[in-house]
Amino acid sequence: MRSLSYVRAGNVREAIEAFAAAGEGARYIAGGTTLYDLMKLGVERPAHLIDIASLEGADRIDTRGDVLFFGAGALMADVAEDDVIRRDYPVLAESLSKAASQQLRNMATVGGNLLQRTRCPYFRNGAIGAYPCNKREPGSGCAGIGGVDRGQAVLGASDACNAVSPGDWPVALTAMDATIEISGPAGTRSVPISDFYRLPGNTPHLEFAIEAGEIVTGISVPKTAAGRNSTYLKVRDRESYAFALASAAVALRMDGNHVRQAHIALGGVATRPWRAREAEALLNAQTIDREIALAAGRAAFADARAGEHNAFKIELGARTLADAIMIAGGKIQ
Amino acid sequence: MSDAHDSKIFEVTRRQVLEVGTIVSMSGMLPAAAQAQGSVSQPTPENGATVRVSFQINGQPGAMEIDARASLLDMLRERLGLAGAKKGCDHGQCGACTVHIDGRRVASCLTLAAKVDGRTVTTIEGIGSADALHPMQQAFIDHDALQCGYCTPGQIMAAIACVKEGHASTPEDIREYMSGNICRCGAYVGIVAAIQQAAPQIERG
Amino acid sequence: MTQEPTADRPRIDAYEKVLGRALYAADQPITGLLHAMTVPATIAKGRIEAIDATAAQKVPGVVRVFTYEDFSQIKTTPAARGAYGQPGKGHQPMTSPVVRHRGEAVALVVAETLEAAIEGAEAIKVRYASGPFSARMEDELASPEAEPDRQLSSGDAQAAFAAANHRIDVEYLHPQQHHNPIELISTTAAFEDGELRIYEGTQAASAFAGGLAGMMGMDPTRLRGVSPYTGGGFGQKNGIQEQSVLVASAAALLRRPVKLVMPRGQLFHTASYRPRSRHRIRLGADEQGRLLAGLYETVQQNSRYDGFACDHGANPPRMYGYRTWQGSDRIVRVDTQTPGHQRAPHEHPSSYATECAMDELAEAVGMDPVEFRLANDTQNDPITGKPFSSRHLAGCLMRGAEMFDWNRRRREPGALVADNGGLIGLGVACGSYKGSMTAAVTTLRLFASGRCEIATSGHEMGQGIRSVIAAELIEILDVDPTKLEIRIGDTGHAPQHITAGSWGTGSVAPAARSAAMKMREELSALTGAPLSEEPVHVQLARTRRLSLEVTVNTIPLGKDGQVIEQLRRGIPSTTGPEYPEFMAFSWIAHFAEVHVETSTGRVRVKRVVSVADCGRVMNRRTAESQVRGGVVWGIGAALREAGETDPRFGGVLNNDLAEYVVPVNADIGTIDVDFIGEPDFKLNMSGVKGLGEVAMVGAAAAVVNAVYNATGRRIRHLPIRIEDLL
Known part of the structure; x- marks a missing residue:
């Protein structure tokens, strides 16, 4: 880790100005649970840190209006414990409470969590492994392809990268059609979450639709009755404190016994939070049972491609989604 | 680091404290063991760009100039x-x-x-004393919720918070909310029992 | 002599630990400390062609960059090694340009602060000439040794197997595993009071200090190894670490204290680990379920340059009354750091393979797995014919079956279903671990004030060895535990034999006990009368002496006085399991209940019952904890842990605690523990056998057998993961 400057910004404007003034090597830091971690691994090497964890009003959680609004600086633990969110949008609350540990959820912000980077070991092991990684060193190749790929993506991979998008919260937000609020030197803008995460393609190092100097300031989620019939199911290598092997965010707007609209996104299996439109369409106007849930699960993975060790993720992902649909539909607990 | 970045907006002292050493105003805060051995850690020079932090640790105010890269853990320990x-x-x-x-x-x-500038920090040294153990410390002893003891300070700090957060009402909740603290000796059964014992006392207190 | 377990007392050092006052190696307050960081090699094998330290030396705060050119004086003779079970250290990083495994240190940066040391280390540029290598024993360039390390046989097992009514022939694969004690391995070297003190969490302070002195060409009496608390060892801290001599040498060259806390990512590449192994097991039984034949062949990975014997075959033939047996164990050399002993080093993998095979054979014979084991119980070792000093394995099985309610088990897999639809499986497996002891030199000093000091051989790493010492002193002398100072893990106080192999209690309990008894004799001689019921220190005070000191050498069964000299030189000198008159083992039976989620294949271990025969129980509370810990390790091994290697690169990919998944709190359900509690006075005067290792032996197999009972699937590799049961 190289020597760096640190400044704490008081508000968004101050932060953006500080970033511009800092020049080369400037980075915003909020909770630091990803950035500082990767700095310790030598993967991230900022020269200037602008601390945006305590921007004025940035931790606001507002569930009163037409949309749910989460200030980017709200802590993961606080959103996970919000009474309204827990009651009306369990998919959101669970995606947060099943992530990391309470210590980290007390540090990490819901805005920063959107920018969490992959757990691909070839990406993280820059120091000892020095493995080829197009994300870490564009053009160096991808050791994840043809490697120990048990954890790698089966959806959305390219010839340049098959690293999994690691988040849980972004998966739930993807299912719920969230919008990301962004401020930068050129003003503010809103980006649908479906446009926020890029596929790796030939540029796996470009992961997020956010420019240098821009800050995520908030997240809006349209209110929907689907929230009540929702869940975030996460399957991992241990019962807690682990990243997903497969996860599913499901919210169902019901019309009596029939699905009026399904919101489905997948985690742990794809190179970005993965909206499963095929599965949603398949559930449309159906009543939920094990058979249709599994059919939706299989539909979500119709285009999946496996390597040597991760084929199980296709079946596991389908079954995880099926279980999540059953839970959201109130068929199982 | 180029001088071009040395603008006023960074309210950070950038001088590299090589000879003067860091100003540490933490007298009386060292653990008994360190004092007993008479070898209190020296003021350390800071080698990178520094930042000034003022804080409360275990009820006492402190301030120091510290390498901006340093972790809170390395500040506490080193x-x-x-x-x-x-x-x-x-x-x-x-x-x-x-x-x-x-x-x-x-x-x-x-x-x-x-x-931690402007914040209040509590470490295991600020929890209980040999004469008056915190109920969680006593419960860890009663249920032998430790073996080598290395993870124990972290377990106890997490356990106290776990109770205060309201996550200690069932064994399942305790297991889930204590899963961020790995005990390689495998004292988990004792840890859950200890938290169950201490939780009502802490909630009453 | 008492046959009762000692009183249920809190762990004597628990107060220090819950208050955060127990000082581990990296916690020592040392004035003027410099910080070091290693630069890990980024190739699996080859040579350093050039090191460019220019940028590193310019980093503010960097005091010195060391490379192999600075450390060529370090001696790497086998005698210098001193570590148990590893007679030669064939490769010490940074003493030549040779790189023999990924992640070994190629440079050491010392700086005023940790941050500067890290920045300096990152700034080092190394150019390598990389060579061909093999990362795993399956790889093309891996080299099987021609001769087996061990062969045990009794009778004509081939013929007996061929003639058996029921036969199984199966192969089990055990992965590479990593100890991962939560204390990061660290080394701090400081010249204090005219001696070089090395603070390092270790299980072998004398071997460590003696070995380091040898490597550095120092007078061993001027080098002191200090490790009063070890933050978990599990075998990973039983030798000299790759970085130890580098830090010590840096401190010597700089004449300043230096501390290095190894990053965990590097430790996966520099510290020891449990090597990958394969186990082919053939078992044959007759119609009545009598074991006629066992044939057991194992192979295990090792590094290219050190001894680490494949020893899987030592225990399995002693488990049951095999009529015939044939076993062989062999190593395969690959390009990694040297593996080593990890909790129940060979007993865990071999019990996994053979106890799962027993489950398979019980099914083939058509017997209940508990009955099958009871039917093959024996009081004599099938290999040597000697009796066991004590063996209550049948008692463990019967008491465990009762506590566990084993009778609810159904033979046909999947017959028990939980309320949520999950499949319930019940499994059993047994384990054993050798009964072993070492010598000790113990000094006990009683003060008229009531204070009591004892210095002896032992390292506290969580097993509660201070509590064992205290228990004996309290029993014999009735001293006040709050006025008791126990000095262990420090060569400045007493020679320190390596503490491992479950011989800690069996060595230190008799040492403390005999010192306490000698104290009574001396005190009695001093007072000129038999001791009264009054506190011993009061009786001492009456003699107008401030203190009374006794020193006792304890020599374990089957050894002579020479072991004391070996002990002083740090040379391992253990006994067992074979003694002139008998074989000595601890025994255990584990019962596991798993629930398997049908949709995803997730396995949850709801309950484990373990009953151990470890001789006399020195402290019920700490003993239960040790068994629970062993069971947690068994669960981790059965369902979680494996070091992953990419054969294209070598090294360990999942080199952190997020991706190398050890059990967390949510993974662990109920673990009920009981003990037979029969003292084994044949082995020693305290009647104790070991516990820390046997606790894990068989635990993984019980889980695997339960998974079979739930799902009907025999998974013959570890860990059993989701993909295995989908």
């Missing part, structure tokens, strides 16, 4: 002689470094020391 919080992974993956900031449990290894 600068302030508070070695109770432990380094087990340095990446937020084991929980041995757990301390409280403003009453909430955090991983001090993934917390920049710079971030």
Whole structure:
């Protein structure tokens, strides 16, 4: 880790100005649970840190209006414990409470969590492994392809990268059609979450639709009755404190016994939070049972491609989604 | 680092403190063991660009000029002689470094020391004493919720927070909310029992 | 002599630990400390062609960059090694340009602060000439040794197997595993009071200090190894670490104290680990379920350059009354760091393979797995014919079956279903671990004030060895535990034999006990009368002496006085399991209940019952904790842990605690523990056998057998993961 400057910004404007003034090597830091971690691994090497964890009003959680609004600086633990969110949008609350540990959820912000980077070991092991990684060193190749790929993506991979998008919260937000609020030197803008995460393609190092100097300031989620019939199911290598092997965010707007609209996104299996439109369409106007849930699960993975060790993720992902649909539909607990 | 960045907006002292040493105003805060051995850690020079932080630790005010890269854990352990919080992974993956900031449990290894400016930090050294153990400490002894003891300070800090957060009402809840603290000796059964014992006392207190 | 377990007392050092006052190696307050960081090699094998340290030396705060050119004086003779079970250290990083495994240190940066040391280390540029290598024993360039390390046989097993009514022939694969004690391995070297003190969490302070002195060409009496608390060892801290001599040498060259806390990512590449192994097991039984034949062949990975014997075959033939047996164990050399002993080093993998095979054979014979084991119980070792000093394995099985309610088990897999639809499986497996002891030199000093000091051989790493010492002193002398100072893990106080292999209690309990008894004799001689019921220190005070000191050498059964000299030189000198008159083992039976989620294949271990025969129980509370810990390790091994290697690169990919998944709290359900509690006075005067290792032996197999009972699937590799049961 190289020597760096640190400044704490008081508000968004101050932060953006500080970033511009800092020049080369400037980075915003909020909770630091990803950035500082990767700095310790030598993967991230900022020269200037602008601390945006305590921007004025940035931790606001507002569930009163037409949309749910989460200030980017709200802590993961606080959103996970919000009474309204827990009651009306369990998919959101669970995606947060099943992530990391309470210590980290007390540090990490819901805005920063959107920018969490992959757990691909070839990406993280820059120091000892020095493995080829197009994300870490564009053009160096991808050791994840043809490697120990048990954890790698089966959806959305390219010839340049098959690293999994690691988040849980972004998966739930993807299912719920969230919008990301962004401020930068050129003003503010809103980006649908479906446009926020890029596929790796030939540029796996470009992961997020956010420019240098821009800050995520908030997240809006349209209110929907689907929230009540929702869940975030996460399957991992241990019962807690682990990243997903497969996860599913499901919210169902019901019309009596029939699905009026399904919101489905997948985690742990794809190179970005993965909206499963095929599965949603398949559930449309159906009543939920094990058979249709599994059919939706299989539909979500119709285009999946496996390597040597991760084929199980296709079946596991389908079954995880099926279980999540059953839970959201109130068929199982 | 080029001088072009040395603008006023960074309210950070950039001088590199090589000879003067860091100003540490933490007298009386060192653990008994360190004092007993008469070898209190020296003021350390800071080698990188520094930032000034003022804080409360275990009820006492402190201030220092510290390398802006340093973690809170390394500030506690290497600068302030508070070695109770432990380094087990340095990446937020084991929980041995757990301390409280403003009453909430955090991983001090993934917390920049710079971030505690203006904050209140509590470490294991600020919890109970030999004469008056905290109920959680007593419960850990009663249920032998420890073996080698290395993860124990972090377990106890996490356990106290777990109760205060309201996550200690069932064994399942305790297991889930204590899963950020790895005990390689495998004292989990005792840890759950200890928290069940201490929780009502802490809630009453 | 008492046959009762000692009183249920809190762990004597628990107060220090819950208060955060127990000082581990990296916690020592040392004035003027410099910080070091290693630069790990980024190739699996080859040579360093050039090191460019220019940028590193310019980093503010960097005091010195060391490379192999600075450390060529370090001696790497086998005698210098001193570590148990590893007679030669064939490769010490940074003493030549040779790189023999990924992640070994190629440079050491010392700086005023940790941050500067890290920045300096990152700034080092190394150019390598990389060579061909093999990362795993399956790889093309891996080299099987021609001769087996061990062959045990009894009778004509081939013929007996061929003639058996029921036969199984199966192969089990055990992965590479990593100890991962939560204390990061660290080394701090400081010249204090005219001696070089090395603070390092270790299980072998004398071997460590003696070995380091040898490597550095120092007078061993001027080098002191200090490790009063070890933050978990599990075998990973039983030798000299790759970085130890580098830090010590840096401190010597700089004349300043230096501390290095190894990053965990590097430790996966520099510290020891449990090597990958394969186990082919053939078992044959007759119609009545009598074991006629066992044939057991194992192979295990090792590094290219060190001894680490494959020893899987030692225990399995002693488990049951095999009529015939044939076993062989062999190593395969690959390009990694040297593996080593990890909790129940060979007993765990071999019990996994053979106890799962027993489950398979019980099914083939059509017997209940508990009955099958009871039917093959024996009081004599099938290999040597000697009796066991004590063996209550049948008692463990019967008491465990009762506590566990084993009778609810159904033979046909999947017959028990939980309320949520999950499949319930019940499994059993047994384990054993050798009964072993070492010598000790113990000094006990009683003060008229009531204070009591004892210095002896032992390292506290969580097993509660201070509590064992205290228990004997309290029993014999009735001293006040709050006025008791126990000095262990420090060569400045007493020679320190390596503490491992479950011989800690069996060595230190008799040492403390005999010192306490000698104290009574001396005190009695001093007072000129038999001791009264009054506190011993009061009786001492009456003699107008401030203190009374006794020193006792304890020599374990089957050894002579020479072991004391070996002990002083740090040379391992253990006994067992074979003694002139008998074989000595601890025994255990584990019962596991798993629930398997049908949709995803997730396995949850709801309950484990373990009953151990470890001789006399020194402290019920700490003993239960040790068994629970062993069971947690068994669960981790059965369902979680494996070091992953990419054969294209070598090294360990999942080199952190997020991706190398050890059990967390949510993974662990109920673990009920009981003990037979029969003292084994044939082995020693305290009647104790070991516990820390046997606790894990068989635990993984019980889980695997339960998974079979739930699902009907025999998974013959570890860990059993989701993909295995989908």
